[in-house]
Amino acid sequence: MSGRVPAAAIDALIRDCMQAVGLPPSDAAKVAELMVEADLVGADAHGVFRLPQYIRRIKAGGINPKPHITMEKTGPAVAMVDGDNGMGHLVMSRAAETAAELAKETGVAWVGARRSNHAGAAGVYAAMPLKQDMVGIYAVVANANHMPVWGSSENLLGTNPVAFAVPADKEPPVVLDIATTVVSYGTVKANKLQGKPMPEGWMIDKQGKPLTDSAKSGDGLLLPIGGHKGSGLALVLGLLAGTLNGAAFGRDVVDFNNDDSTACDTGHFIIALDVNRFLPVAMFKAAIDCHLRDLKSAEKLPGADAIRLPGEQRLRRRTERLRNGVPVYPEVVAQLDALAAELKVKALRERF
Amino acid sequence: MSGRVPAAAIDALIRDCMQAVGLPPSDAAKVAELMVEADLVGADAHGVFRLPQYIRRIKAGGINPKPHITMEKTGPAVAMVDGDNGMGHLVMSRAAETAAELAKETGVAWVGARRSNHAGAAGVYAAMPLKQDMVGIYAVVANANHMPVWGSSENLLGTNPVAFAVPADKEPPVVLDIATTVVSYGTVKANKLQGKPMPEGWMIDKQGKPLTDSAKSGDGLLLPIGGHKGSGLALVLGLLAGTLNGAAFGRDVVDFNNDDSTACDTGHFIIALDVNRFLPVAMFKAAIDCHLRDLKSAEKLPGADAIRLPGEQRLRRRTERLRNGVPVYPEVVAQLDALAAELKVKALRERF
Numbered sequence: 001m002s003g004r005v006p007a008a009a010i011d012a013l014i015r016d017c018m019q020a021v022g023l024p025p026s027d028a029a030k031v032a033e034l035m036v037e038a039d040l041v042g043a044d045a046h047g048v049f050r051l052p053q054y055i056r057r058i059k060a061g062g063i064n065p066k067p068h069i070t071m072e073k074t075g076p077a078v079a080m081v082d083g084d085n086g087m088g089h090l091v092m093s094r095a096a097e098t099a100a101e102l103a104k105e106t107g108v109a110w111v112g113a114r115r116s117n118h119a120g121a122a123g124v125y126a127a128m129p130l131k132q133d134m135v136g137i138y139a140v141v142a143n144a145n146h147m148p149v150w151g152s153s154e155n156l157l158g159t160n161p162v163a164f165a166v167p168a169d170k171e172p173p174v175v176l177d178i179a180t181t182v183v184s185y186g187t188v189k190a191n192k193l194q195g196k197p198m199p200e201g202w203m204i205d206k207q208g209k210p211l212t213d214s215a216k217s218g219d220g221l222l223l224p225i226g227g228h229k230g231s232g233l234a235l236v237l238g239l240l241a242g243t244l245n246g247a248a249f250g251r252d253v254v255d256f257n258n259d260d261s262t263a264c265d266t267g268h269f270i271i272a273l274d275v276n277r278f279l280p281v282a283m284f285k286a287a288i289d290c291h292l293r294d295l296k297s298a299e300k301l302p303g304a305d306a307i308r309l310p311g312e313q314r315l316r317r318r319t320e321r322l323r324n325g326v327p328v329y330p331e332v333v334a335q336l337d338a339l340a341a342e343l344k345v346k347a348l349r350e351r352f
Numbered sequence: 353m354s355g356r357v358p359a360a361a362i363d364a365l366i367r368d369c370m371q372a373v374g375l376p377p378s379d380a381a382k383v384a385e386l387m388v389e390a391d392l393v394g395a396d397a398h399g400v401f402r403l404p405q406y407i408r409r410i411k412a413g414g415i416n417p418k419p420h421i422t423m424e425k426t427g428p429a430v431a432m433v434d435g436d437n438g439m440g441h442l443v444m445s446r447a448a449e450t451a452a453e454l455a456k457e458t459g460v461a462w463v464g465a466r467r468s469n470h471a472g473a474a475g476v477y478a479a480m481p482l483k484q485d486m487v488g489i490y491a492v493v494a495n496a497n498h499m500p501v502w503g504s505s506e507n508l509l510g511t512n513p514v515a516f517a518v519p520a521d522k523e524p525p526v527v528l529d530i531a532t533t534v535v536s537y538g539t540v541k542a543n544k545l546q547g548k549p550m551p552e553g554w555m556i557d558k559q560g561k562p563l564t565d566s567a568k569s570g571d572g573l574l575l576p577i578g579g580h581k582g583s584g585l586a587l588v589l590g591l592l593a594g595t596l597n598g599a600a601f602g603r604d605v606v607d608f609n610n611d612d613s614t615a616c617d618t619g620h621f622i623i624a625l626d627v628n629r630f631l632p633v634a635m636f637k638a639a640i641d642c643h644l645r646d647l648k649s650a651e652k653l654p655g656a657d658a659i660r661l662p663g664e665q666r667l668r669r670r671t672e673r674l675r676n677g678v679p680v681y682p683e684v685v686a687q688l689d690a691l692a693a694e695l696k697v698k699a700l701r702e703r704f
Contacts, residue, residue: 073455074629076457077459078625135596229530236518239526277426278598291601298501301500307499308502
């Protein structure tokens with residue numbers, strides 16, 4: 001069972017911890033805001049759960065607590081953000097802002113980022129341009145390789161996620177945030193922690209046999225969605241988010257689970273697309289609502305409890321969690337308590 | 353067994369047929385070139401195989417043989433191509449050219465198309481910007497709905513394919529061309545024609561049970577790659593290629609297999625991204641080659657015959673088919689002979 005913790009308490013804890021390891025107050029506040037946002041929308045593996053690892057890497061010199069993040073506009077609709085090895089949240093929020101600003105002028109913008117780090121939930125960044133009635137598309141090179149290219153047994157690809165956000169009117173915006181693997185490695189780790197087996201189809205072993213024993217997942221290979229298709233998606237997204245930005249991909253990826261001190265050189269990209277250059281915004285949003293309602297009210301498959309559209313649960317969770325608090329597992333609370341003690345900041349439970 | 357037919361003979365047949373139903377010679381030549389390109393690279397379901405259907409739709413008034421295709425630049429990096437219900441190949445080659453031209457100025461461009469039609473192989477369009485050392489990304493709303501949204505039994509989504517092309521140096525460029533369903537509907541149709549069953553995992557019936565009898569595929573539901581993930585991809589790609597362009601999506605999609613006379617209002621988009629705005633082209637291509645070689649030489653999974661990268665077979669096939677001819681099944685040759693007789697043009701076999 002997980003207890004509920006007010007978002008404000010989590011936010012304050014993250015801010016204090018980040019400041020304790022050297023982040024300036026405004027940067028600490030930004031990181032906290034985006035990590036809490038991941039918790040609110042239900043991307044639980046990308047919220048406060050990640051705090052101990054981030055702090056460990058900052059303390060070990062793997063992440064720069066005081067980065068000088070720079071943006072170079074390399075064309076009217078393109079820019080490169082150099083993260084100076086700062087927290088990915090800071091780098092990507094800068095990149096997303098830049099993309100929306102450029103797209104306001106040109107209709108579409110593509111902003112790459114290099115020398116960055118793990119930035120949390122992909123959907124949070126894709127959703128940023130929604131505020132300006134823009135479509136957002138985001139992808140990143142994952143910070144560990146858990147998948148081989150199709151036909152191989154050597155893990156040279158990451159789960160490389162991609163996220164899309166499309167504005168709607170009365171309906172929740174469409175926000176799709178997916179890994180290119182059948183499940184994320186976080187889901188595998190959760191099964192391992194709880195001693196639960198994995199269903200067939202998640203992983204195979206190096207002989208190509210189904211791997212269901214989660215205790216052995218460390219040696220396993222994650223399976224891509226749609227076989228060679230998901231493998232191909234992970235590849236092209238990795239080349240565009242990593243290689244094109246001069247950032248890490250393939251053999252150069254630093255496994256941030258096993259190495260706290262080497263800079264990851266994480267690459268990302270974000271696209272912002274101004275709806276208004278294609279259709280009047282109100283007309284577009286009305287059409288989106290209409291299609292979403294068609295899909296929601298379509299005939300249900302026997303056995304399916306509901307037709308859920310991408311983004312719907314996200315908005316529902318956000319509302320519910322803002323009211324009732326974010327569920328945090330006791331194991332995570334214990335880790336956060338140890339962290340707070342180590343950094344000499346107030347424990348989570350003293351904050352609400 | 354399929355005989356081999358020289359590409360030039362197929363090209364000439366397509367040109368003559370297209371002119372016979374009213375296309376101007378230069379448009380007929382462009383359509384032929386792009387259909388043959390699909391055949392050469394191995395997208396066999398999108399080459400000359402489609403000719404009888406295209407001609408049928410043109411004759412039935414479903415496609416405009418003499419379109420006035422217009423392009424409106426709606427911002428420095430965005431444009432909309434109105435296809436005037438012409439052949440999709442003409443509309444999309446115009447859109448791809450426009451995207452590369454705009455991206456030369458701005459770094460990236462996004463061009464939408466509406467009032468278009470089936471354009472053949474997605475990869476052919478994504479690959480167009482490669483010539484200018486640009487990345488290409490293409491997506492389209494499929495011309496029939498064969499997949500429900502996740503949790504539904506009502507086919508309101510298409511296989512909505514997406515294609516990516518990334519330039520390389522000595523290695524073949526990466527060209528990924530994938531439907532968001534486990535298999536394309538063309539593959540299902542091929543099984544049905546040959547009376548072959550389908551493996552589990554391709555389709556389910558409206559009760560959610562695996563459907564393996566290809567004779568019953570007409571009532572079946574195609575399965576998306578990665579469950580809700582592929583369903584979400586088909587949805588967002590459809591909204592961006594269709595709805596954002598004011599083109600058909602969802603309930604508005606015309607099933608071009610069952611209706612020859614209604615305009616499809618097919619929507620597509622293409623993105624061109626100028627590599628040079630991110631890295632010097634030579635440095636980028638060298639890095640891509642290096643990563644592709646790493647992946648190719650990675651340890652092989654026992655049982656896998658080879659590690660194949662997206663785009664590799666495409667280039668190999670193109671070279672081989674240019675030399676030895678395009679394989680065309682006897683059933684297709686028979687259809688093409690009937691078509692040639694109907695249109696009073698020279699039959700395929702008289703052309704080589």
